[in-house]
Amino acid sequence: MPVLDYALLLDPPAFPAERYAILADRLAALMGTGNDVLLMQAEAVLALEAAATSLARPGLRALNIVTSPYGAWFGGWLARGGATVRNLTASPAKPVTLEEVERALDEGPGFDLLALVHAESASGILNPLPAIAALARQRGIVTLVDAVASIGGHAFEVDRLGIDIAVIGPQKALAGPAGVSAISVSEKAWELLSHGDAPANSMLSLLDQKKLWLDAGRGVLPGTPAPLEFYALEAALDRIEAEGLASANERHERAAAATRNGIRALGIPTWVEEAHASALVSTAILPDTVEAKAFLVAASQKQGADLSAGVGPGAERLIRLNHTGRRAHPEAVKANIAAFSSALKSLGHAADTDSALEATEKAYSDAPANGV
Amino acid sequence: MPVLDYALLLDPPAFPAERYAILADRLAALMGTGNDVLLMQAEAVLALEAAATSLARPGLRALNIVTSPYGAWFGGWLARGGATVRNLTASPAKPVTLEEVERALDEGPGFDLLALVHAESASGILNPLPAIAALARQRGIVTLVDAVASIGGHAFEVDRLGIDIAVIGPQKALAGPAGVSAISVSEKAWELLSHGDAPANSMLSLLDQKKLWLDAGRGVLPGTPAPLEFYALEAALDRIEAEGLASANERHERAAAATRNGIRALGIPTWVEEAHASALVSTAILPDTVEAKAFLVAASQKQGADLSAGVGPGAERLIRLNHTGRRAHPEAVKANIAAFSSALKSLGHAADTDSALEATEKAYSDAPANGV
Numbered sequence: 001m002p003v004l005d006y007a008l009l010l011d012p013p014a015f016p017a018e019r020y021a022i023l024a025d026r027l028a029a030l031m032g033t034g035n036d037v038l039l040m041q042a043e044a045v046l047a048l049e050a051a052a053t054s055l056a057r058p059g060l061r062a063l064n065i066v067t068s069p070y071g072a073w074f075g076g077w078l079a080r081g082g083a084t085v086r087n088l089t090a091s092p093a094k095p096v097t098l099e100e101v102e103r104a105l106d107e108g109p110g111f112d113l114l115a116l117v118h119a120e121s122a123s124g125i126l127n128p129l130p131a132i133a134a135l136a137r138q139r140g141i142v143t144l145v146d147a148v149a150s151i152g153g154h155a156f157e158v159d160r161l162g163i164d165i166a167v168i169g170p171q172k173a174l175a176g177p178a179g180v181s182a183i184s185v186s187e188k189a190w191e192l193l194s195h196g197d198a199p200a201n202s203m204l205s206l207l208d209q210k211k212l213w214l215d216a217g218r219g220v221l222p223g224t225p226a227p228l229e230f231y232a233l234e235a236a237l238d239r240i241e242a243e244g245l246a247s248a249n250e251r252h253e254r255a256a257a258a259t260r261n262g263i264r265a266l267g268i269p270t271w272v273e274e275a276h277a278s279a280l281v282s283t284a285i286l287p288d289t290v291e292a293k294a295f296l297v298a299a300s301q302k303q304g305a306d307l308s309a310g311v312g313p314g315a316e317r318l319i320r321l322n323h324t325g326r327r328a329h330p331e332a333v334k335a336n337i338a339a340f341s342s343a344l345k346s347l348g349h350a351a352d353t354d355s356a357l358e359a360t361e362k363a364y365s366d367a368p369a370n371g372v
Numbered sequence: 373m374p375v376l377d378y379a380l381l382l383d384p385p386a387f388p389a390e391r392y393a394i395l396a397d398r399l400a401a402l403m404g405t406g407n408d409v410l411l412m413q414a415e416a417v418l419a420l421e422a423a424a425t426s427l428a429r430p431g432l433r434a435l436n437i438v439t440s441p442y443g444a445w446f447g448g449w450l451a452r453g454g455a456t457v458r459n460l461t462a463s464p465a466k467p468v469t470l471e472e473v474e475r476a477l478d479e480g481p482g483f484d485l486l487a488l489v490h491a492e493s494a495s496g497i498l499n500p501l502p503a504i505a506a507l508a509r510q511r512g513i514v515t516l517v518d519a520v521a522s523i524g525g526h527a528f529e530v531d532r533l534g535i536d537i538a539v540i541g542p543q544k545a546l547a548g549p550a551g552v553s554a555i556s557v558s559e560k561a562w563e564l565l566s567h568g569d570a571p572a573n574s575m576l577s578l579l580d581q582k583k584l585w586l587d588a589g590r591g592v593l594p595g596t597p598a599p600l601e602f603y604a605l606e607a608a609l610d611r612i613e614a615e616g617l618a619s620a621n622e623r624h625e626r627a628a629a630a631t632r633n634g635i636r637a638l639g640i641p642t643w644v645e646e647a648h649a650s651a652l653v654s655t656a657i658l659p660d661t662v663e664a665k666a667f668l669v670a671a672s673q674k675q676g677a678d679l680s681a682g683v684g685p686g687a688e689r690l691i692r693l694n695h696t697g698r699r700a701h702p703e704a705v706k707a708n709i710a711a712f713s714s715a716l717k718s719l720g721h722a723a724d725t726d727s728a729l730e731a732t733e734k735a736y737s738d739a740p741a742n743g744v
Contacts, residue, residue: 010604226551228601
């Protein structure tokens with residue numbers, strides 16, 4: 001892989017004003033939506049904080065699904081702005097169930113907003129988004145979905161699912177830059193966002209973006225846009241459009257299946273049941289005899305692998321195998337499995353690397369995943 | 373100039389964890405400070421909003437100097453968080469005077485915080501920072517200075533001036549990336565920032581940066597850092613250190629002197645008296661017979677020039693000639709003067725381009741500015 005001369009990063013020309021709208025349209029196509037798409041000039045957590053801060057007001061009633069620390073922060077941002085927040089917290093490091101959501105909606109109070117994360121990188125879980133979104137839609141509740149990790153790795157179609165606010169970032173499954181993100185906003189969501197307590201003159205204001213960019217004809221963005229991020233986003237979209245979003249999703253599903261085949265061939269249980277496992281990251285449960293920290297140190301010495309500890313309550317004893325973005329390829333998947341096996345062995349646990357790699361291969365030689 | 377293949381912007385390796393602290397130390401050296409330096413992961417306006425939001429609490433009394441829309445926003449962010457804000461607004465598009473500041477401080481109430489912008493790109497003015505900072509220091513008031521535009525263009529030494537919070541960005545006089553910025557924080561400022569109403573789990577929280585980065589040993593930054601911005605910041609620091617900060621300041625002063633020579637040779641008055649003129653941008657007052665919009669259209673057709681309208685109250689009838697960063701070079705200065713002259717002529721106003729360019733040249737052949 002050629003190494004970039006970083007001095008080349010100096011003095012890029014300003015990103016052409018007329019191409020911001022084109023970027024937003026390309027992102028809208030990727031998200032499958034006719035809704036407005038805003039470009040946010042920072043990593044996606046700013047977009048999430050901006051959405052929560054812009055929605056929050058006294059009197060807003062929100063059902064906030066918590067399946068990782070991100071969900072907890074989201075509820076905190078809503079509450080900070082005076083909203084009444086019911087946090088529906090799933091079992092540690094597990095997805096929420098449709099039944100839990102239904103029960104919470106039945107109990108009320110009548111909610112204005114339902115927020116959840118699609119796929120969690122922290123634990124490798126996939127929440128049952130289509131069913132939850134359908135439920136919220138039936139009941140006329142505005143939905144907000146954090147699809148930062150899932151876009152490009154899982155089917156995520158905003159209009160088909162009827163999602164009012166969707167937050168995405170290019171830096172995960174799309175393998176793009178980390179310093180820019182995007183939010184789609186439906187008409188119904190704009191109504192909820194247009195209230196007297198909404199922030200203005202703020203990096204956290206969606207109404208600022210509406211007034212200063214959307215309503216002003218979608219020219220140059222307000223503030224000082226970072227050209228590197230926008231050129232990189234453009235290049236990332238070129239690449240993902242050339243591959244096709246369905247192929248990218250399939251590539252992730254295949255990498256996930258291969259990873260889990262390999263893990264199980266090592267006699268190691270995976271954490272999440274198949275129907276609720278994310279295609280981005282797989283999680284494995286270490287044997288009791290193996291200490292997690294020592295395991296990660298041993299694994300980190302293996303070239304090309306990307307293994308890490310889980311994040312948040314319930315995830316501490318899990319090992320995450322990352323197969324997101326550029327890592328959703330056979331060589332990265334196999335490097336992960338080989339490192340996992342080798343680290344187990346170095347800590348005195350029996351492991352057969354060859355069989356594990358064969359099991360991994362099998363997912364690639366089997367019939368195409370999902371009939372693609 | 374070679375054109376960057378933007379596909380090269382894809383897939384940079386993660387910025388090495390151990391180099392964030394080195395970057396902060398290099399920025400501290402550039403700012404002339406032994407204070408803590410935080411790296412903020414967005415354009416500098418986020419750093420400013422974060423500082424204001426982190427300081428703001430009911431009971432905080434702030435004297436906020438307003439010499440452009442940025443200052444007005446800053447006061448608004450403080451007030452949003454419950455602070456008692458006295459805005460000291462200078463005459464339109466003019467610097468504040470030391471006397472005005474002294475009077476405001478005398479009138480009280482006893483202020484906890486004094487905030488101002490060093491040099492204003494919006495109008496080309498330079499506030500009398502050293503004298504104001506000395507005054508605040510005498511009275512034990514915490515100072516916050518927006519030096520986003522001035523760092524690299526004007527002498528700006530945090531510890532020598534005794535500035536408690538300084539906000540800088542690399543994208544102006546340092547000619548670096550726009551998607552990252554920095555804040556220096558003194559011990560006294562940390563005391564003021566450590567209060568019960570401070571935001572947490574927020575992109576706007578300085579205490580988060582303290583807890584999650586400074587106190588944690590300055591490894592990888594919290595969140596998802598954008599590698600392109602940090603590699604570009606490193607390259608920008610390489611370049612500015614190779615030139616030397618004093619030379620960069622001198623380059624800006626020379627460009628400013630040359631620009632104003634050229635403008636005056638055209639018979640056009642400059643807006644700001646010399647002692648209070650920024651070295652970043654010069655402002656000229658159009659003759660009454662020349663319509664500003666038509667002038668800017670005519671000027672924009674000239675290659676290599678960067679002329680624009682002033683920003684904010686009082687600045688509408690001003691034309692800004694930008695000589696910041698890479699534009700602080702003779703060829704860019706001359707392109708500005710030539711475009712100014714040519715636009716005047718095309719609108720029926722007499723102008724002698726050759727004499728103006730000669731006057732511009734003269735600033736470069738004269739004895740070195742500032743005895744450098």
